[in-house]
Amino acid sequence: xxxxxxxxxxxxxxxxxxxxxLIGDRGDYFLNRMEGETGANISACYQxxxxxxxxxxxxxxxxxxxxxxxxVQLGWRxxxxxxxxxxxxxxxxxxxxxxxxxxxxxxxxxxxxxMAAHSSITPKEKSLAVFHQTFLEVLQKSGRVNEFRxxxxxxxxxDILHERIKNKALKEDLLLGITMLRKGRLKLFTPKSRAIKxxxxxxxxxxxxxx
Amino acid sequence: MRLSFYPGCSLxxxxxxxxxxxxxxxxxxxxxLVEIEDWSCCGATAAHSLSQxxxxxxxxxxxxxxxxxxxxxxxxxxxxxxxxRFSQNMxxxxxxxxxxxxxxxxRVHDMTRFLxxxxxxxxxxxxxxxxxxxxxxxxxxxxxxxxxxKITGYTDYENPQTMDRIAATAGAxxxxxSYKATCCGASVGIARKEIGESLTRRILxxxxxxxxxxxxxxxxxxxxNLDMIQKDRSKRHTPVFYFTELxxxxxxxxxxxxxxxxxxxxxxxxxxxxxxxx
Numbered sequence: 001x002x003x004x005x006x007x008x009x010x011x012x013x014x015x016x017x018x019x020x021x022l023i024g025d026r027g028d029y030f031l032n033r034m035e036g037e038t039g040a041n042i043s044a045c046y047q048x049x050x051x052x053x054x055x056x057x058x059x060x061x062x063x064x065x066x067x068x069x070x071x072v073q074l075g076w077r078x079x080x081x082x083x084x085x086x087x088x089x090x091x092x093x094x095x096x097x098x099x100x101x102x103x104x105x106x107x108x109x110x111x112x113x114x115m116a117a118h119s120s121i122t123p124k125e126k127s128l129a130v131f132h133q134t135f136l137e138v139l140q141k142s143g144r145v146n147e148f149r150x151x152x153x154x155x156x157x158x159d160i161l162h163e164r165i166k167n168k169a170l171k172e173d174l175l176l177g178i179t180m181l182r183k184g185r186l187k188l189f190t191p192k193s194r195a196i197k198x199x200x201x202x203x204x205x206x207x208x209x210x211x
Numbered sequence: 212m213r214l215s216f217y218p219g220c221s222l223x224x225x226x227x228x229x230x231x232x233x234x235x236x237x238x239x240x241x242x243x244l245v246e247i248e249d250w251s252c253c254g255a256t257a258a259h260s261l262s263q264x265x266x267x268x269x270x271x272x273x274x275x276x277x278x279x280x281x282x283x284x285x286x287x288x289x290x291x292x293x294x295x296r297f298s299q300n301m302x303x304x305x306x307x308x309x310x311x312x313x314x315x316x317x318r319v320h321d322m323t324r325f326l327x328x329x330x331x332x333x334x335x336x337x338x339x340x341x342x343x344x345x346x347x348x349x350x351x352x353x354x355x356x357x358x359x360x361k362i363t364g365y366t367d368y369e370n371p372q373t374m375d376r377i378a379a380t381a382g383a384x385x386x387x388x389s390y391k392a393t394c395c396g397a398s399v400g401i402a403r404k405e406i407g408e409s410l411t412r413r414i415l416x417x418x419x420x421x422x423x424x425x426x427x428x429x430x431x432x433x434x435x436n437l438d439m440i441q442k443d444r445s446k447r448h449t450p451v452f453y454f455t456e457l458x459x460x461x462x463x464x465x466x467x468x469x470x471x472x473x474x475x476x477x478x479x480x481x482x483x484x485x486x487x488x489x
Contacts, residue, residue, distance in 0.1 A: 056394050056396070057396070057406055088406070090398050091259070092354035093354060097358050097360060113260050113261070128402040132256070132260045133261065136257050139254065139257070139258075139269075143252065144252045145220045148224075179442065179475070183473050184473055186224070186225070187223065187224040190224055193250060194249035199272070202265060202269065
């Protein structure tokens with residue numbers, strides 16, 4: 001009986017000095033929400049780690065795929081949205097395909113990425129988040145995505161140029177760009193889609209603008 | 212026979228050679244490809260990463276345009292195919308407001324599976340003038356075309372066979388290997404280069420270990436990743452072909468080396484050595 005602590009504040013301080021969270025209302029709420037929105041049976045996970053073992057990039061992640069599921073079960077939303085995992089995920093669907101309990105792990109990670117994009121939390125992998133954002137911006141401008149325009153727009157984003165000079169990506173990109181241009185692989189101009197207006201409307205609607 | 216063709220953005224830019232080889236092959240097979248008139252981007256990884264609504268709506272517009280035409284859609288790009296199928300799936304669940312009239316009932320084929328159907332294999336066989344004898348290849352499918360099986364409809368997602376069958380019909384010697392459906396890391400390839408490269412390099416290495424002289428792919432991003440990573444490697448070149456390029460090669464009376472000028476890893480020396488190019 002001694003071990004059961006009824007006061008949550010006391011429970012958080014219990015054991016280690018690190019603040020702990022309990023499975024309570026908040027945990028259930030987040031789990032329910034995630035299950036409802038993704039349609040994935042998250043409660044069915046028994047932590048066999050098959051997702052993590054099949055993931056080709058799990059060693060680049062701070063929270064491994066099977067831990068992501070566990071964190072959702074515990075309701076640790078903030079930790080998940082702050083993680084690098086949600087941005088590193090390639091959406092290659094290995095985890096989903098090989099889960100013995102048919103938990104749609106990739107969809108859960110993708111949904112968390114959606115949530116992070118719509119929250120005020122700064123993404124841990126900023127360069128990846130900015131890249132996706134740039135892709136959509138280029139897309140809505142011409143209805144289709146031109147590689148040259150995409151890379152230009154990406155470099156013009158704050159901090160990206162600086163970061164890419166520092167990790168020598170700029171030099172590589174320039175050399176690659178020149179070779180691609182010589183081989184005819186880089187088209188500076190490609191036709192636009194004739195449905196730009198409709199695409200723009202979808203884009204602004206999704207961002208919550210009333211049109 | 213007539214099909215709606217959804218090319219996708221890459222085929223206008225980086226993978227223009229893929230587009231040209233598709234055109235040649237389908238002309239030869241006598242199948243009409245009608246480009247969906249005002250097609251727009253499927254949104255790729257970016258759309259589903261940032262907004263599910265957008266990842267359903269962007270392909271839905273193309274589906275609606277194709278439904279107007281009434282033919283089945285064929286998509287050469289693995290990611291476009293995956294996104295179109297995903298969108299169809301979501302349209303049928305009726306949880307999104309789609310501003311266009313669309314039912315999601317039209318069939319979406321990926322190009323490899325369409326050409327690997329028995330009837331098509333037969334007509335490919337009839338048209339081969341230049342069997343690719345002695346060319347040892349591995350087929351690389353990547354992730355988006357086969358997974359998740361619930362969306363893509365592949366039953367042999369662990370060991371897909373469509374491209375193997377096509378390459379074998381063209382006369383190539385197809386080698387079995389274990390990395391057919393491993394991801395090449397394209398979605399993080401630009402923003403986190405080192406992750407993308409580590410994955411691509413492993414696939415390339417395993418293909419070479421399996422004894423392949425060339426890799427056959429069907430996705431523009433797989434091709435560019437596997438091809439461009441070899442730009443600085445003088446040691447061993449493994450050209451990366453689109454499967455339609457091989458078909459075009461085996462269908463043609465006269466082969467023009469210019470067909471392969473967009474490749475980083477020049478396949479011409481290999482084809483010369485095999486006696487496929489004069």
